[in-house]
Amino acid sequence: MRRSVTALITALALPLTAAAPAHAAGPADRFADLLVKKVKGANVEEHLRAFQAIATANGGNRAAGTTGYDASRDYVADKLRRAGYKVTLDPVEFVENWTENSPPALTETAPGRRAYVPKQDFFAFEPSPAGDVTAQVQGVDLTLPPAATPSSTSGCETSDFDGFVAGRIALVQRGTCAFSQKVRNAGAAGAAAIIVFNEGQEGRTEAEQLDIGEWRAGIPMVYADFAVGERLAGMKDATVRVTVDATVALGTDHNVIAESRTGDPRNVVMLGAHLDSVPAGPGINDNGSGSAAILEVAEEMARLPVKNQVRFSFWAAEELGLLGSDQYVAALPQTERDRIRLYLNFDMVASPNFAYKLYDGDDSDNTGASAGPPGSAQIEEQFETFYGSRDLPTVGTDFDGRSDYGPFIAVGIPAGGIFTGAEGVKTAAEAKVFGGTAGTAYDACYHKACDTIGNVNGTALDVNSDAIADSAARFAFDLRSIPRRTAPVKGGGD
Structure with a gap:
């Protein structure tokens, strides 16, 4: 879908937008132009300074389960109430504390006898529930030998578990969706435990201790080296014992959900950004930037009419495994999911060494995950049109499962949005297009204490x-480009 803007960029083989063709302005155009003029970068920065002040006053961060998060939640909720929205504080469970009481165990009991070394060959996922299971291992949609690039979808779809025998231990490969999604699907299929092993490419062979924020499946879960998974997959009727001795203590945070009091409730346009930081720092780019931007859009949009109902969501506990958005979507009955015509996600929109990245709704980049649900391509195109109107290039970014769009696309809700880069390294081609420094991270302070007000x-x-503002306004006024979903996605939801 993206097109070149100059011969130089064509030579660099970067898919970029071109300026949109001129067309007569309609009501949606006028509404969008008005909202864009009202949304001010200075007001967005004011919200960022407020988030920084909150973090400074509360131990240096705004992480889930802290007073810094609570103060961020209250700040956002107060602004939205004052703007006139119907505001709901939506409870979100998260793991407040996880204690590994003794080392985990992973042992072959048949046909061979082999004990793997904990914290070397494998780790217990944090926050794995306790459990002691001995059962036959069953591989789930494995790609062996592994593909040249990360692409495995093992365990990502409920259909991957068609034919899975309840009570067995699921053997799943790392890949293109969140670990938590694999665990939930395994639990729903009746797995007694789950072993996830690394995918197998260079740099993706060894296991490590990971916090995936998932405990609700209620089964012991471990993360193993690629060599361990490859061995178990190659054994006939392999039986293993998985033991995790741990204690899980839960806490509660809240999403902030704000809904316009006008607009057709049968057609909901939803925007979202996660509000929490990591414990290491104040999280001003990640993700104060996305939260501040949609808060400013919400405040200005509240003063204008909308044809379709608009819902703004500020997610809790994203950094613990997309918990806020995941629990929100999981709790929605199908009739409520069907009201949400699209979801727009904004997670890091002011990275210091930025690129303008748009979620690849049509999979035109042909990398990693596939296209989003029907309507996602049209969302991407709408964003492209805006940047093209300013002669600004864009590149694609994959639906890799790392942000809050994940639960929405999993149930068939079309999604899109903007991302300016995290710990990934900016290429020389991108530096020619966007400026900045090639060979360094888009955000060198990603998940660090230095993600402060100076890091945007x-x-x-x-x-x-x-x-x-432009896309929110256009979809709030006109959803004709977004196809209606006629049936729920097979296996969608938890």
Whole structure:
């Protein structure tokens, strides 16, 4: 879908947007132009300074389960109430504390006898529930030998578990969706435990201790080296014992959900950004930037009429495994899911060494995960049109499962949005297009204490806030480009 803007960029083989063709302005255009003019980068920055002040006053962060998160929640909820929205604090469970009482165990009991070394060959996922299971292992949609690039979808779909025998231990390969999604699908299929092993490419062979925020399946879960998984997959009727000795203590946070009091409730346009930081720092780019941008859009949109109902969501506990968005979507009955015509996600929109990245709704990049649900391509195209109107290039970014769009696309809700890069390294081709420094991270302070008010690019923040306002306004007024879903996605939801 993206097109070249110059011969140089064509030579670099980067898929970029071109300026949109001129067309007569309609009501949606006028509504979008008005909202874009009202949304000010200076006001977005004011919200960022408030998030920084909250973190500074509360131990340096705004992480789930802390007073810093509570103060961020209250700040956002107060602004939205004052703007006139119907605001709901939606409870979210998360693991407040996980204690590994003794080392985990992973042992072959048949046909061979082999004990793997804990914290070397494998780790217990944090926060794995306790359990002691001995059962036959069953591989789930494995790609062996592994593909040249990460692409496994093992365990990502409920259909992967068609034919799975309840009571067995699921053997699943790392890949293109969140570990938590694999665990939930295994639990729903009746697995007694789950072994996830690394995918097998260079840099993806060894296991490590990972916090995936998932405990609700209620089964012991471990993460193993690729060599362990490959061995178990190659054994006939392998039986293993998986033991995790741990204690899980739960806490509660809240999503902030704000809904317009006008607009057709049968057609909901939903925007979201996660509000929590990691414990290491204040999280001003990740993800104060996305939260501040949609908060400013919400405040200005509240003063304008909308044809379709608009819902703004500020997610809790994203950094613990997309818990806020995942629990929210899981709790919605199908009739409520069907009201949500699309979901727009904004997770890091002001990275210091930024690129303008749009979620690849049509899979035109042909990398990693497949296209989003029907309607996702049209969302991507709408964002492309905005950047093209300003002669700004964009590149694609994959639906890799790392942000809050994941639970929405899993149940067939079309999604899209903007991302300016995290710990990934900016390429030389991108530096030619967007400026900045090649060979360094888009955000060198990603998940670090230095993700402060000084860690944002003001130009990216301002441009992306306008882009959010433009698409939000257009979809709030006109959803004709987004196809209606006629049936729930097979296996969708928890």
